[in-house]
Amino acid sequence: MITGLGAVSSIGASVTEFLAGLRAGRSEVRPISAFDTTGFEHAGGCEITGFEPERWIERLDPAELGRAARFAVAAARMAAGHAGLTPGVLATSRVLVAVGTTDGETRDLDRLVAQDVAEPGAMDPRIARRASASRLSTSVAREFALADAEAVTIPTACAAGNYAIGHGLDAIRAGDADLAFCGGADAVCLKTFAGFYRLGTIAPDRCRPFDLDRKGILVGEGSGMLVLESLESALARGARIHAEVLGYGLNCDAFHQVAPLEQGVADCMRLAVADAGVTPDEVDLISAHGTGTKANDSTEARAIHAVFGDRPPRTVSMKSMLGHTMGAASALAAVGCTLALEHGFIPPTVNHTTTDPECGLDCVPNESVTADLRIVQNNGLAFGGNNAVVIFGRYDEGAA
Amino acid sequence: MTDMGPVITAWSAISPFGLGADAFRAGLRGGVPAPVSSAGHAPYAPGRLVPDFDARTVLGKKGTRSMDRVTALSVAAVGELAGGPEASGTPAEGPGPGLVLGTTGSVQSTMDFTRSSLEGERPFYVDPARFPNTVMNCAAGQCAIRHGLKGPNATIAGGRAAGLLALNYARRLQAGGRAGTLFCGGAEEYSEARARLHHHGRGGPDGTVLGEGAAVLRLEPAGSAAAERDGLAEVVALEFGVSEDAGEIPAALLRCLRRALERAGARPADIALVAPGAADGPEQAALRDLFGHRPPAQADCTGLIGDAAAAAASFQVLAVLVRAEEDPAAAGRLALVTAVDHDGTLGCALLRPYPAR
Numbered sequence: 001m002i003t004g005l006g007a008v009s010s011i012g013a014s015v016t017e018f019l020a021g022l023r024a025g026r027s028e029v030r031p032i033s034a035f036d037t038t039g040f041e042h043a044g045g046c047e048i049t050g051f052e053p054e055r056w057i058e059r060l061d062p063a064e065l066g067r068a069a070r071f072a073v074a075a076a077r078m079a080a081g082h083a084g085l086t087p088g089v090l091a092t093s094r095v096l097v098a099v100g101t102t103d104g105e106t107r108d109l110d111r112l113v114a115q116d117v118a119e120p121g122a123m124d125p126r127i128a129r130r131a132s133a134s135r136l137s138t139s140v141a142r143e144f145a146l147a148d149a150e151a152v153t154i155p156t157a158c159a160a161g162n163y164a165i166g167h168g169l170d171a172i173r174a175g176d177a178d179l180a181f182c183g184g185a186d187a188v189c190l191k192t193f194a195g196f197y198r199l200g201t202i203a204p205d206r207c208r209p210f211d212l213d214r215k216g217i218l219v220g221e222g223s224g225m226l227v228l229e230s231l232e233s234a235l236a237r238g239a240r241i242h243a244e245v246l247g248y249g250l251n252c253d254a255f256h257q258v259a260p261l262e263q264g265v266a267d268c269m270r271l272a273v274a275d276a277g278v279t280p281d282e283v284d285l286i287s288a289h290g291t292g293t294k295a296n297d298s299t300e301a302r303a304i305h306a307v308f309g310d311r312p313p314r315t316v317s318m319k320s321m322l323g324h325t326m327g328a329a330s331a332l333a334a335v336g337c338t339l340a341l342e343h344g345f346i347p348p349t350v351n352h353t354t355t356d357p358e359c360g361l362d363c364v365p366n367e368s369v370t371a372d373l374r375i376v377q378n379n380g381l382a383f384g385g386n387n388a389v390v391i392f393g394r395y396d397e398g399a400a
Numbered sequence: 401m402t403d404m405g406p407v408i409t410a411w412s413a414i415s416p417f418g419l420g421a422d423a424f425r426a427g428l429r430g431g432v433p434a435p436v437s438s439a440g441h442a443p444y445a446p447g448r449l450v451p452d453f454d455a456r457t458v459l460g461k462k463g464t465r466s467m468d469r470v471t472a473l474s475v476a477a478v479g480e481l482a483g484g485p486e487a488s489g490t491p492a493e494g495p496g497p498g499l500v501l502g503t504t505g506s507v508q509s510t511m512d513f514t515r516s517s518l519e520g521e522r523p524f525y526v527d528p529a530r531f532p533n534t535v536m537n538c539a540a541g542q543c544a545i546r547h548g549l550k551g552p553n554a555t556i557a558g559g560r561a562a563g564l565l566a567l568n569y570a571r572r573l574q575a576g577g578r579a580g581t582l583f584c585g586g587a588e589e590y591s592e593a594r595a596r597l598h599h600h601g602r603g604g605p606d607g608t609v610l611g612e613g614a615a616v617l618r619l620e621p622a623g624s625a626a627a628e629r630d631g632l633a634e635v636v637a638l639e640f641g642v643s644e645d646a647g648e649i650p651a652a653l654l655r656c657l658r659r660a661l662e663r664a665g666a667r668p669a670d671i672a673l674v675a676p677g678a679a680d681g682p683e684q685a686a687l688r689d690l691f692g693h694r695p696p697a698q699a700d701c702t703g704l705i706g707d708a709a710a711a712a713a714s715f716q717v718l719a720v721l722v723r724a725e726e727d728p729a730a731a732g733r734l735a736l737v738t739a740v741d742h743d744g745t746l747g748c749a750l751l752r753p754y755p756a757r
Binding site for chain 2: 037038039040101102103104106109110112113114116117123124125128129131132133134135137138139141142145146147148149150151152153154155156157163167170171173174176190191192194195197198199250251252253254255256257258264275382383384385386
């Protein structure tokens, strides 16, 4: 059961703002400030501006955390508050912390390289100390003083948030953990921007998933975090249940480092749907990986048609609003799926003009719609052919 | 917990002792540390390197031109168990073989890529073929591509405890019916970037000798035919904790050890062998507290191959298996692996080596 949500994003740094942003179809594209963009012909992105980590982080010194860890810890604090987790409950629970990421603290590694370029041999010890990816999860555990927690960072690139949620589901189901903080975090960095730019996959202005005129991704950042616990645990402490994780699927294309494979993606969706104990026709909404690149969107759309037939469920891309938040992407989308189920609406695919007939999907263009949703699917596809798909279900009190 | 853990049925190693399980076994039995490479970046942190390891020599020219060292080490080590590209294809029923790899990839690849952007004539004059190397799941993805592993494919970060976190991830995949055969281990490369980060992160030289390599287990689900037929050891229990500073490590690790024993329904006296992450320091303080005056034998690994970071705990598991091969007294009893990472993760595993057959 999902009993808590946390979201740090470019369209809102709280669950309330995030929900309002998804409903309104907000998108905040600005010139990137993370690094010097001189020499790039276009460099817009979905950065988080005005983020105040000390608003959320209580125990740790934000200066000892990289930017991605600050996002993760802040989102975890929000999720704990949203779930009504008291220090007493946290202290007496067995806790799993699972945080997915693409780049870890590469933002810091970029800075260390820049220092070395400016002054060969120089390296700021504080930045060197905090640059490890494993700190994303240990920092969350430390923030809550969880000395007996299992803290694992899952760097399976852009599907990592879904991996973390799946791992949390398994730990709760197996009785290994009472509570799981699961999600993902990433910060905009030069390394990844330059790589995607070189591949020709950075959009010049807006991100337009499934549009005939789509030109690529916009880099984004943030963190999404979920609190998972068993039904018994949630009921025992009187927690509000926002939605349920019904199941998930994991597989690997074993085909190409960068390009997704239709067959692998379709197989992963089938695995997830079967694991959730539902059939494809019961899925009411797909939150697509939907990066906005030519290749991803058409491959993903073909895979959706292969699994769901001629009339697939409505399929949206929250990346049209959030940009591609990398390891946070499927986690933020999972927060969006949960809110959609709980509040009965579908977040739109914004910046949309003409649907690409090759995609052939109803992507709920530009404006959110109200909808009676029961089952929602969240796709995450990553470099390395790492696919992870999670299925969420609405929780109806008394129906269980 | 009475349900059985996964069963280790085979292993491979590419270590500072050389290529393959036999070289690792001989190195451990010899008890002489692998040499410190003169090619190491000594001003920062010296390293025990895998000797004469070159991706093109070991894996061939095809597809290795842009492959980084940690990826090549992983592909080679998994290849020794997965049996090369001809093993590709998904079985008719059930998930195909998968991989859970403890690694954070190559900081050298990542930092070189950034450097090429900063120093190039234009900031996007970077080598697209090397972009995938800058993402931490590159090694696991390449292993899947080259060995046809279409099952779950996960990358796990946790510093020196990554190999144990990976084992727990794999255990849950198998227990949940999500995976059949899994390859599970850790991989780390020695590089200038890693040595410099280590050096500056500690505020100067701390006497650490770094290590590298890849250590991989084949895991079969409990009760499967392969587990019954080829079992070398059962993974009995895994437990973890998080420390805020070095002073907390002994107490946090001791609680972790006690939880693992409770899970296994065992007492400290049931443990016949310990493969610790370090021969001194806070780990040993916790072990002294647990065992008192009757400590079990210890199998050293870190002292012989160096601090192999993301591969460290996986190599320690191999050290248990090697010792069990030659010590009938270890078979059937429990062996303990402990891991403490400077970024806060700590953990332990209880294994039960099977009698030799």
